[in-house]
Amino acid sequence: MSALRPDLAIIADHVAAGSRVLDVGCGDGELMDVLRAKHCDARGIEIDPANVSLAVGRGLSVVQGDADTDLVNYPDNAFDYAILSQTLQTARAPDKVLAELMRIGRHAFVSFPNFAYWRVRLSLAWGGRMPVTPALPVSWYETQNIHQLTIDDFRAFVKERGITVEQAWFLTGARRRGAAAANLRAEHAVFLLRR
Amino acid sequence: MIHDSRFGLARSVTLAGPLRLDGGARLAPVEIAYETYGHLDAEGSNAILICHALTGDQHVASTHPITGKPGWWTRMVGAGKPIDPARHFIVCVNVLGSCLGSSGPATTDPDAGAPYAMRFPVITIRDMVRAQAILLDHLGVGVLRAVVGGSMGGMQVLEWAATYPDRVRSAVAIATAARHSAQNIAFHEVGRQAIMADPKWRGGDYYADGDPPAAGLAVARMAAHITYLSEAGLTDKFGRRLQDRGAKSFGFDADFQVESYLRHQGISFVDRFDANSYLYITRAMDYFDLAEEHGGLLANAFQRSATRFCLVSFDTDWLYPTAESRAIVHALNAAGAPVSFVELSSPFGHDAFLLDVPELNRVVDGFLRAGEAA
Numbered sequence: 001m002s003a004l005r006p007d008l009a010i011i012a013d014h015v016a017a018g019s020r021v022l023d024v025g026c027g028d029g030e031l032m033d034v035l036r037a038k039h040c041d042a043r044g045i046e047i048d049p050a051n052v053s054l055a056v057g058r059g060l061s062v063v064q065g066d067a068d069t070d071l072v073n074y075p076d077n078a079f080d081y082a083i084l085s086q087t088l089q090t091a092r093a094p095d096k097v098l099a100e101l102m103r104i105g106r107h108a109f110v111s112f113p114n115f116a117y118w119r120v121r122l123s124l125a126w127g128g129r130m131p132v133t134p135a136l137p138v139s140w141y142e143t144q145n146i147h148q149l150t151i152d153d154f155r156a157f158v159k160e161r162g163i164t165v166e167q168a169w170f171l172t173g174a175r176r177r178g179a180a181a182a183n184l185r186a187e188h189a190v191f192l193l194r195r
Numbered sequence: 196m197i198h199d200s201r202f203g204l205a206r207s208v209t210l211a212g213p214l215r216l217d218g219g220a221r222l223a224p225v226e227i228a229y230e231t232y233g234h235l236d237a238e239g240s241n242a243i244l245i246c247h248a249l250t251g252d253q254h255v256a257s258t259h260p261i262t263g264k265p266g267w268w269t270r271m272v273g274a275g276k277p278i279d280p281a282r283h284f285i286v287c288v289n290v291l292g293s294c295l296g297s298s299g300p301a302t303t304d305p306d307a308g309a310p311y312a313m314r315f316p317v318i319t320i321r322d323m324v325r326a327q328a329i330l331l332d333h334l335g336v337g338v339l340r341a342v343v344g345g346s347m348g349g350m351q352v353l354e355w356a357a358t359y360p361d362r363v364r365s366a367v368a369i370a371t372a373a374r375h376s377a378q379n380i381a382f383h384e385v386g387r388q389a390i391m392a393d394p395k396w397r398g399g400d401y402y403a404d405g406d407p408p409a410a411g412l413a414v415a416r417m418a419a420h421i422t423y424l425s426e427a428g429l430t431d432k433f434g435r436r437l438q439d440r441g442a443k444s445f446g447f448d449a450d451f452q453v454e455s456y457l458r459h460q461g462i463s464f465v466d467r468f469d470a471n472s473y474l475y476i477t478r479a480m481d482y483f484d485l486a487e488e489h490g491g492l493l494a495n496a497f498q499r500s501a502t503r504f505c506l507v508s509f510d511t512d513w514l515y516p517t518a519e520s521r522a523i524v525h526a527l528n529a530a531g532a533p534v535s536f537v538e539l540s541s542p543f544g545h546d547a548f549l550l551d552v553p554e555l556n557r558v559v560d561g562f563l564r565a566g567e568a569a
Contacts, residue, residue: 041533043533053557058565063524063528
């Protein structure tokens, strides 16, 4: 088995065994597979039909759907954790998606690429070009990331919405970064939230 | 192993009944034609029920007795397929109201000593499922590892999970809906009216002289057949090409290939199907509304369910479009039931569930195996 993406590995480590989990944007189900081994009742939503087929083919409960439109159909508190990994910045209405996530799950994990990472700043400030980095590998005209955000944007946003940050992890590649300079030094962030 | 005449191909049984029907009538006796494949394991835990569509039958993977064609779902059922007699005990039952051996309008009414014809009670999808349940009792099958079906078969799958939640571990509903839409009903009504407008229909009493309303039934089939295909599929297959001629005839012969094809579909259908059965089964489908049976809220149908669900739709199916499957998925999510759902891409329209779509096999295989591992 290939190693789990660093942000998914953090999430997998911190989801309590045996809990109910909804993975929004679950891809081909690699995180769900790990959670299933932890005896979690894991469900997934994924927009790409090829990924859904792969996930269902490996026996996971995954439905083809869109985070922007389909979360409303889940009841309140249906899950212990709702997970949104690398998907927030692709949503048409990230604020509404996050609100749904907090309604459905007692906790939420949210991970996203940090647009204030120094390489990104450099590319834009000095190169005058939209950044193409390991975390943001796709050119401006074909990227799905339509709502880029920074770690500080997210911190301000959850504060404004009265959402509690229980824990946060900051990463560059697989390396951890401290919270203090994370907005400059971290390529990725993972937040564990509760209402 | 001792030979048990209950198991095998081309089986039939007469059960005493009575079967209480949704319409209020009681049906007795109940004749049920079915086939089984493979062997029930010692724990009785490997049974899979396959539910057939409107004009399908119990010959899911065996030669059809009238047409001589291979079974209708050999792509899904057989050695090395997702549903495999080597691993599964497979049961496929001719639905109530049909004409391949189960009780239907062509069956002799014991009180009258003549075929029921239109005196056969109007039945529902739930009645079909109840008849299957009493057959499974007879076969010694308690809990089903899975119930699997497409189109009307998928409606039975959903009805099974709603009516007998404790007897269904996994449910696979393909290219289906939890209710018939106005458009679905409308197309069926065209078919029924075509049959009833045929002077040979004679109020349904045509069995004695062997002269059925073949023209009406053929037209019904032609209209329905269009709904099973996609516009792109028809264009791809026929376009505006002419049939065996260089120019239009300026007459009403089958000038176009698509006309010739539809006529062939209609004519070959009447050899294997009974017009009255077509009336009864289309009626059962039109009456189907799973939410209505559960206080108007579809989620209520699955509230007590511990069943795992897998739904599949096809992007070119306009008979039971993806939105219908999504509505079921939303209800299952609201009920907290484990559900997988995928819309597959296929050029074949509604009929895709019967055709070669490798992705469908992959999904069904993975879903069933995960249930078997659990």
